[in-house]
Amino acid sequence: MEGAAIQGDSRDNLIIQKACELVGKFDWIITSPPYYGLRTYLPDQWIRNWFLGGPSVVDYTSEGQLSHNGRDRFIADLRQVWANVGARCRPGATLVIRFGSIGDRLVEDPAQLVSASLEETGWVTTEILHADNAARGRRQADTFHRKRSAPYDEVDVWAKWRP
Ligand SMILES: C[S@@+](CC[C@H](N)C(=O)[O-])C[C@H]1O[C@@H](n2cnc3c(N)ncnc32)[C@H](O)[C@@H]1O
Numbered sequence: 096m097e098g099a100a101i102q103g104d105s106r107d108n109l110i111i112q113k114a115c116e117l118v119g120k121f122d123w124i125i126t127s128p129p130y131y132g133l134r135t136y137l138p139d140q141w142i143r144n145w146f147l148g149g150p151s152v153v154d155y156t157s158e159g160q161l162s163h164n165g166r167d168r169f170i171a172d173l174r175q176v177w178a179n180v181g182a183r184c185r186p187g188a189t190l191v192i193r194f195g196s197i198g199d200r201l202v203e204d205p206a207q208l209v210s211a212s213l214e215e216t217g218w219v220t221t222e223i224l225h226a227d228n229a230a231r232g233r234r235q236a237d238t239f240h241r242k243r244s245a246p247y248d249e250v251d252v253w254a255k256w257r258p
Contacts, residue, residue: 104159106175115183124180127193134163173212181217188256195249206250217258224251
């Protein structure tokens, strides 16, 4: 089967439509959205992008990124994404969402936040599995930390498309 890579804002229905036109309707959606409060994905990656031909200045805007301005807004943005991809799925399609927490926004169980975002989207949560945490393989990062902090456990939320 042919694949395709598209860069775009997944809250925009046209982006998902474009992907669907290229590869057909989806049976699987496997994703990991930004953890709530982690808003610096793009600035954090700027040096890699620069090596690949990107701009030499750091882009601090958050255009095209999920909003982290409050839990409700964040959930609403995620809900939009789930609805957009669901509309391009075959019946019975599977969605798997890896999600966790960051230290300064540890407001609730990450599984609860994802489950809330799936409500009224046509996706039905079928299973929530513990996915351990990112402690393994962090030796290089640990070298630069004066005080080591334990990463939070992550979850995999599984859902079925049953609109
Ligand atoms: C936890 S990372 C997942 C990275 C990816 N799964 C991987 O392995 O490289 C979350 C990613 O979602 C991107 N993102 C944030 N808002 C988005 C949006 N509205 N549409 C598409 N991607 C978005 C972030 O820029 C970040 O790269």
